[in-house]
Amino acid sequence: MHDGEKKIVSIKENADLVTIKDIAKKANVAPSTVSNVLNNTKYVTEDIRERVLSVVDELGYSPNLIARSLKTKQTNTIGVIVPDLTNAFFIEIVNAIEAYLYEKNYSILVCCTRENKQKEKKYLLSLVQKGIDGLLFLGTGLNPSHLLAKLPIPIVLIDRMIGNQFSSVSIDNELGGYLGTKHLLERGAKRISFLLGPLVLKTNMDRLQGYQRALAENGVIYDSTLIVQCEPVTYESGWEAVEKLDMDGVEYDAVFAASDFLAVGALRYLLHKNIRAPAPVKLVGFDGIPITEIFTPAITTVNQPKRKMGERAAQILIKMMKKDPEGRVNEVYEPNLIVRDTS
Amino acid sequence: MHDGEKKIVSIKENADLVTIKDIAKKANVAPSTVSNVLNNTKYVTEDIRERVLSVVDELGYSPNLIARSLKTKQTNTIGVIVPDLTNAFFIEIVNAIEAYLYEKNYSILVCCTRENKQKEKKYLLSLVQKGIDGLLFLGTGLNPSHLLAKLPIPIVLIDRMIGNQFSSVSIDNELGGYLGTKHLLERGAKRISFLLGPLVLKTNMDRLQGYQRALAENGVIYDSTLIVQCEPVTYESGWEAVEKLDMDGVEYDAVFAASDFLAVGALRYLLHKNIRAPAPVKLVGFDGIPITEIFTPAITTVNQPKRKMGERAAQILIKMMKKDPEGRVNEVYEPNLIVRDTS
Numbered sequence: 001m002h003d004g005e006k007k008i009v010s011i012k013e014n015a016d017l018v019t020i021k022d023i024a025k026k027a028n029v030a031p032s033t034v035s036n037v038l039n040n041t042k043y044v045t046e047d048i049r050e051r052v053l054s055v056v057d058e059l060g061y062s063p064n065l066i067a068r069s070l071k072t073k074q075t076n077t078i079g080v081i082v083p084d085l086t087n088a089f090f091i092e093i094v095n096a097i098e099a100y101l102y103e104k105n106y107s108i109l110v111c112c113t114r115e116n117k118q119k120e121k122k123y124l125l126s127l128v129q130k131g132i133d134g135l136l137f138l139g140t141g142l143n144p145s146h147l148l149a150k151l152p153i154p155i156v157l158i159d160r161m162i163g164n165q166f167s168s169v170s171i172d173n174e175l176g177g178y179l180g181t182k183h184l185l186e187r188g189a190k191r192i193s194f195l196l197g198p199l200v201l202k203t204n205m206d207r208l209q210g211y212q213r214a215l216a217e218n219g220v221i222y223d224s225t226l227i228v229q230c231e232p233v234t235y236e237s238g239w240e241a242v243e244k245l246d247m248d249g250v251e252y253d254a255v256f257a258a259s260d261f262l263a264v265g266a267l268r269y270l271l272h273k274n275i276r277a278p279a280p281v282k283l284v285g286f287d288g289i290p291i292t293e294i295f296t297p298a299i300t301t302v303n304q305p306k307r308k309m310g311e312r313a314a315q316i317l318i319k320m321m322k323k324d325p326e327g328r329v330n331e332v333y334e335p336n337l338i339v340r341d342t343s
Numbered sequence: 344m345h346d347g348e349k350k351i352v353s354i355k356e357n358a359d360l361v362t363i364k365d366i367a368k369k370a371n372v373a374p375s376t377v378s379n380v381l382n383n384t385k386y387v388t389e390d391i392r393e394r395v396l397s398v399v400d401e402l403g404y405s406p407n408l409i410a411r412s413l414k415t416k417q418t419n420t421i422g423v424i425v426p427d428l429t430n431a432f433f434i435e436i437v438n439a440i441e442a443y444l445y446e447k448n449y450s451i452l453v454c455c456t457r458e459n460k461q462k463e464k465k466y467l468l469s470l471v472q473k474g475i476d477g478l479l480f481l482g483t484g485l486n487p488s489h490l491l492a493k494l495p496i497p498i499v500l501i502d503r504m505i506g507n508q509f510s511s512v513s514i515d516n517e518l519g520g521y522l523g524t525k526h527l528l529e530r531g532a533k534r535i536s537f538l539l540g541p542l543v544l545k546t547n548m549d550r551l552q553g554y555q556r557a558l559a560e561n562g563v564i565y566d567s568t569l570i571v572q573c574e575p576v577t578y579e580s581g582w583e584a585v586e587k588l589d590m591d592g593v594e595y596d597a598v599f600a601a602s603d604f605l606a607v608g609a610l611r612y613l614l615h616k617n618i619r620a621p622a623p624v625k626l627v628g629f630d631g632i633p634i635t636e637i638f639t640p641a642i643t644t645v646n647q648p649k650r651k652m653g654e655r656a657a658q659i660l661i662k663m664m665k666k667d668p669e670g671r672v673n674e675v676y677e678p679n680l681i682v683r684d685t686s
Contacts, residue, residue, distance in 0.1 A: 075473070076473075077473065085434060085437065085441065086431075086434060086435065086438055086633075088429075091428060091429060092429070098454075099455070099457075102454075107473070109453075110451055110453040112438065123445075123450070235637055271639050290429075294611065
């Protein structure tokens with residue numbers, strides 16, 4: 001059998017779009033013969049086989065993948081639905097997905113929902129109609145699980161969970177909330193303000209529960225005036241959240257932001273007010289996006305294994321597409337604390 | 344005629360994948376009748392037409408877009424080739440492209456070349472074989488113009504130019520180099536170190552020429568020891584470039600980095616060494632990515648109109664796809680200087 005990869009796509013310097021007809025003409029055989037050689041569908045004498053393959057080597061061969069898709073029911077295309085392309089957390093996951101799937105000869109249709117439920121639905125249907133082989137879903141978290149369940153393709157959820165019927169890759173968000181809070185308590189903090197995104201998202205609710213568990217374990221009484229829900233999750237919201245605490249006269253000696261965007265915003269406010277972290281106000285973020293390392297002072301954060309999450313989700317999806325009987329997979333990774341200047 | 348959009352994709356809450364057969368069965372007519380109603384291909388009595396359309400209203404209708412693509416030769420899919428998904432400059436352009444094309448009912452196949460020429464070629468051919476309707480090309484700049492010229496689809500280049508035969512959207516990079524340099528000279532700088540990416544990229548060469556023009560106009564002699572080529576263009580490279588100037592004993596009173604990544608890296612080094620910008624070392628970046636505004640101190644930068652570039656490129660591409668006789672379009676925007684804390 002001829003090299004499998006060459007059959008799919010030629011990457012020669014002079015590659016043009018070469019059809020079976022072009023090859024047949026140059027090799028002086030019938031197009032059906034070329035097809036039989038390339039697809040191994042019928043016996044062809046060694047002589048002719050060699051002649052056809054040497055022409056393929058010379059010209060390259062570019063099958064019409066649309067026509068092929070109709071026959072094979074495969075497009076080698078994966079849909080990726082993502083809430084926000086300007087958020088480095090999602091971008092790092094998408095980047096890892098792209099790198100992994102490129103090696104496996106898949107390309108990705110990237111769809112950005114901008115946290116809009118209608119857009120998410122429209123994209124879901126459009127992707128299925130375009131014949132994607134599988135779907136990686138970083139959803140709005142606004143529970144379209146009844147819609148997802150109807151889609152006739154393998155699906156892997158990333159980060160935000162909806163229902164239990166799908167394969168998924170995520171982190172233990174409760175543990176993340178716990179780790180960040182425990183660290184600040186160990187650093188001497190007594191009144192930790194907790195900034196987080198909307199509590200309708202289970203990720204945020206879980207992080208809050210981790211925060212509460214760490215407080216309880218350390219005998220610190222939970223004070224709801226220290227909890228600020230921020231929406232949208234942006235630098236500005238982080239700034240405004242801490243500014244509001246100050247305006248309301250709420251006392252705090254640390255800030256735990258359940259998103260690095262909020263953490264950076266809060267830190268900018270503290271710097272602006274000359275309340276430099278770590279002293280007197282300590283600060284911890286969440287996600288581990290690059291800016292936390294780059295910012296001066298560098299920001300302590302609860303890190304998510306973003307690359308691993310993207311790669312592993314893509315890997316699980318491909319297994320499902322190949323009907324590899326692994327069954328439903330739900331992988332939950334542990335986040336890890338990265339201690340830097342702000343704590 | 345029935346509402347055109349509903350024919351293409353149903354976004355009903357309960358939407359499933361509904362075929363012509365499903366509709367025929369429920370409406371108690373032949374599948375060919377449904378097809379005739381939906382495509383207006385043959386007269387159908389008003390009674391039956393109404394009955395079919397009311398079933399379509401009820402069930403939704405999801406045509407097989409792959410089969411349709413074979414007939415119409417259209418996939419409503421646009422290829423986007425981009426060098427680096429973790430660079431906020433490219434991400435902002437891709438984000439603008441996605442938002443614009445979503446409204447026009449196109450989705451995007453996002454391909455990341457990681458500045459690798461082979462990967463770029465492989466992606467180009469794969470995209471064409473997948474039947475994309477058009478290509479937005481943010482290339483490696485490594486001149487695959489002979490390959491691009493062979494592709495049987497409309498193409499718009501963004502940012503990095505190759506050849507003159509394609510439509511394009513870019514900025515006047517020479518002017519950008521000039522503006523940043525002139526600003527630093529006006530702020531009293533005499534020895535401006537210029538950090539830039541590889542000079543094989545025309546964008547960088549143009550920026551260097553702008554730097555030289557500003558020096559010449561102000562009677563400052565060009566000193567090549569102040570020029571540092573950085574590759575890859577990362578935070579680390581920016582740090583190392585300025586560190587090397589110090590180690591080599593090169594005197595400088597300002598840094599102009601022809602990429603915000605390099606500027607942030609250089610600034611981090613200067614902060615680390617307690618050489619705070621703006622005094623005594625002034626600093627200007629290039630691109631206008633979000634971190635320049637967020638960083639403390641905020642970074643002066645030569646800003647590119649990224650959103651406009653992405654939107655306009657997508658708009659030009661759609662016009663070309665519709666054979667709107669606008670001819671080849673080469674749009675060049677002026678960058679603008681955003682003055683912040685570092686200068």
